[in-house]
Amino acid sequence: xxxxxxxxxxxxxYGEFGGAYIPEMLVxxxxxxxxxxxxxxxxxxxxxxxxxxxxxxxxxxxxxYFAKRLSEKYHTNxxxxxxxxxxxxxxxxxNTIGQVLLxxxxxxxxxIAETGAGQHGVATATVCALxxxxxxxxMGALDVDRQAPNVIKMKMLGATVVPVESGxxxxxxxxxxxxxxxxxxxxxxxxxxGSVVGPHPYPDLVSRLQSVISDEISVQxxxxxxxxxxxxxxxxxxxxxxxxxxxxxxxxxxxxKLIGAEAAxxxxxxxxxxxxxxxxxxxxxxxxxxKLIQDQYGQVIEPYSISAGLDYPGVGPLHSYxxxxxxxxxxxxxxxxxxxxxxxLTRLEGIIPALESAHALALLPKLNWNPGEEMVIIxxxxxxxxxxxxxxxxxHESH
Amino acid sequence: xxxxxxxxxxxxxxxxxxxFTAGYPELTDTALIISGLEQAGADLIEIGFPFSDPVADGxxxxxxxxxxxxxxxxxxxxxxxxxxxxxxxxIPKIMMGYFNTVYQFKVDRFINHCVECGIDxxxxxxxxxxxxxxxxxxxxxxxGIHFICLVAPQTSPDRAKxxxxxxxxxxxxxxxxxxxxxxxxxxxxxxxxxxxSPALRSARGRGVMPALIGxxxxxxxxxxxxxxxxxxxxxxxxxxxxxxxxxxxQGEEQLSKYSRQxxxxxxxxxxxxxxxx
Numbered sequence: 230x231x232x233x234x235x236x237x238x239x240x241x242x243y244g245e246f247g248g249a250y251i252p253e254m255l256v257x258x259x260x261x262x263x264x265x266x267x268x269x270x271x272x273x274x275x276x277x278x279x280x281x282x283x284x285x286x287x288x289x290x291x292x293x294y295f296a297k298r299l300s301e302k303y304h305t306n307x308x309x310x311x312x313x314x315x316x317x318x319x320x321x322x323x324n325t326i327g328q329v330l331l332x333x334x335x336x337x338x339x340x341i342a343e344t345g346a347g348q349h350g351v352a353t354a355t356v357c358a359l360x361x362x363x364x365x366x367x368m369g370a371l372d373v374d375r376q377a378p379n380v381i382k383m384k385m386l387g388a389t390v391v392p393v394e395s396g397x398x399x400x401x402x403x404x405x406x407x408x409x410x411x412x413x414x415x416x417x418x419x420x421x422x423g424s425v426v427g428p429h430p431y432p433d434l435v436s437r438l439q440s441v442i443s444d445e446i447s448v449q450x451x452x453x454x455x456x457x458x459x460x461x462x463x464x465x466x467x468x469x470x471x472x473x474x475x476x477x478x479x480x481x482x483x484x485x486k487l488i489g490a491e492a493a494x495x496x497x498x499x500x501x502x503x504x505x506x507x508x509x510x511x512x513x514x515x516x517x518x519x520k521l522i523q524d525q526y527g528q529v530i531e532p533y534s535i536s537a538g539l540d541y542p543g544v545g546p547l548h549s550y551x552x553x554x555x556x557x558x559x560x561x562x563x564x565x566x567x568x569x570x571x572x573x574l575t576r577l578e579g580i581i582p583a584l585e586s587a588h589a590l591a592l593l594p595k596l597n598w599n600p601g602e603e604m605v606i607i608x609x610x611x612x613x614x615x616x617x618x619x620x621x622x623x624x625h626e627s628h
Numbered sequence: 629x630x631x632x633x634x635x636x637x638x639x640x641x642x643x644x645x646x647x648f649t650a651g652y653p654e655l656t657d658t659a660l661i662i663s664g665l666e667q668a669g670a671d672l673i674e675i676g677f678p679f680s681d682p683v684a685d686g687x688x689x690x691x692x693x694x695x696x697x698x699x700x701x702x703x704x705x706x707x708x709x710x711x712x713x714x715x716x717x718x719i720p721k722i723m724m725g726y727f728n729t730v731y732q733f734k735v736d737r738f739i740n741h742c743v744e745c746g747i748d749x750x751x752x753x754x755x756x757x758x759x760x761x762x763x764x765x766x767x768x769x770x771x772g773i774h775f776i777c778l779v780a781p782q783t784s785p786d787r788a789k790x791x792x793x794x795x796x797x798x799x800x801x802x803x804x805x806x807x808x809x810x811x812x813x814x815x816x817x818x819x820x821x822x823x824x825s826p827a828l829r830s831a832r833g834r835g836v837m838p839a840l841i842g843x844x845x846x847x848x849x850x851x852x853x854x855x856x857x858x859x860x861x862x863x864x865x866x867x868x869x870x871x872x873x874x875x876x877x878q879g880e881e882q883l884s885k886y887s888r889q890x891x892x893x894x895x896x897x898x899x900x901x902x903x904x905x
Contacts, residue, residue: 252753253778415805527732
């Protein structure tokens with residue numbers, strides 16, 4: 230876990246973004262976490278346990294795969310960081326393994342989580358089964374209907390899945406409900422947030438746990454090309470955890486261009502979009518100050534994306550900061566561009582990506598790189614959960 | 629003098645503060661409900677301004693906020709409504725809502741509007757005291773708008789003292805760590821959550837700061853219990869439920885403004901009488 234000047238200050242701010250905007254009822258829990266997380270996750274005991282589970286349980290290091298045919302098509306060198314090959318099918322488990330260990334060390338007996346597409350919910354339910362901890366997952370009622378296979382997995386793993394009927398019944402509302410649960414269970418409960426969002430210290434904690442992605446890229450690339458960094462790292466950004474993890478080790482290296490793909494939905498100029506960094510204004514949601522899609526009165530506007538994992542009106546404060554200082558570039562990618570990129574990867578490389586990851590792949594035709602540059606794309610998850618959507622798309626295409 | 633301070637100078641016991649969501653059940657009910665509560669003998673009114681994502685609220689206030697937003701409520705409309713009753717309404721008024729709505733309105737502009745519209749205090753549950761002190765305290769205090777802080781049962785004694793030192797008007801004591809309305813069920817084990825913890829006693833130990841107990845107070849029994857431990861209590865969810873159950877949507881009857889005021893007056897009177905016994 231690299232130290233970096235891109236860590237938040239003592240109050241949890243990255244520049245003007247971040248902080249902990251929480252009601253008094255959450256102060257004891259957040260204070261306990263804030264005062265202990267660094268000591269714990271930097272301890273040798275934690276690091277040993279964490280890396281052992283990443284290796285033996287999740288299958289890390291995940292391969293850095295040179296995508297030959299994709300590279301030929303784009304006349305460049307494209308490497309895929311295969312987070313899709315993790316146990317449970319996405320990078321989410323890096324974070325849940327780390328946080329469940331942290332919860333154990335804090336003596337917590339009950340784990341709660343929010344989930345959108347269900348990937349974080351499954352990753353949380355998985356580590357709770359592993360540790361024998363009670364697990365409650367909040368999931369928007371609409372998402373419960375849309376993501377039935379993941380709901381079945383969570384239940385099989387012993388988690389209680391609570392359909393959230395408030396608001397528009399998606400990820401934002403599930404997060405609200407998880408925070409309400411935490412307010413109502415101040416003593417025994419630990420909240421495993423699934424992304425680099427939420428009040429300080431969550432954005433920093435989750436970034437550090439996910440930074441294993443870029444640490445591995447560095448080592449793997451060095452072994453392969455004799456240079457420990459690429460020219461580009463590209464990742465999709467909803468809340469932004471796989472991007473934070475994929476960028477982390479390279480933030481201090483200006484030679485590495487860092488590009489995030491936001492979900493533009495039907496387009497940034499339509500009302501059906503989730504491109505927070507393109508459209509958002511600074512605001513406060515779920516405990517931190519960041520860019521937020523909202524109206525002039527500060528009411529949060531429901532986002533839209535074909536990808537449930539990117540369908541979120543906010544973004545982690547680190548990304549708002551990296552955009553503000555010009556360290557990272559965030560590019561909107563439409564549903565259609567993502568679907569086309571998913572198809573392209575599938576046919577060229579025999580890998581069916583998650584819809585979220587397909588947004589990162591869709592950056593390839595949008596960038597002006599120099600021939601021979603080394604591009605790393607974070608393939609954050611596999612496409613199994615998206616087969617319904619893909620199947621509708623191909624039915625439509627073939628008519 | 630701020631009317632909240634006037635109230636506590638005049639009255640130290642059984643102070644009843646009632647919360648409602650502005651723009652619920654109907655957009656134009658705000659002034660009618662304020663007038664109704666004032667006439668019914670409430671001591672203090674908390675006017676909730678709705679937010680799309682109210683994380684500290686339970687289902688009842690969530691639903692009223694959601695409906696108020698559908699009805700079109702926003703801070704411009706609400707301040708217009710309050711400005712119109714500024715001269716006629718004398719009861720101390722507090723505005724309560726989430727920080728993002730205030731932040732987008734601009735905090736200094738929000739405070740100016742509060743002053744113009746006869747608001748005495750503000751409660752923003754998700755603006756922690758530390759952030760308030762650093763960025764906004766001077767603005768509030770120089771305008772004479774009281775910023776009221778919350779103390780939870782888990783708040784440590786040291787922190788409770790700190791919070792109490794920033795709070796103006798009174799301290800908002802929570803009965804339990806919970807979202808609003810969570811204890812709203814008859815037959816809950818009452819005395820227990822209402823016995824102030826050492827932290828709460830310590831916060832009040834300064835002797836000058838009044839305290840009101842909120843969250844879970846909903847009937848005469850719980851109100852009296854709260855009044856034994858503090859200067860009074862705050863009722864929100866219970867009142868919203870009462871409104872929802874007894875106040876028809878305007879569309880159904882098309883009452884004149886006069887008769888809707890009569891209806892709301894009766895409803896407020898019944899509610900306050902029930903609580904005071």
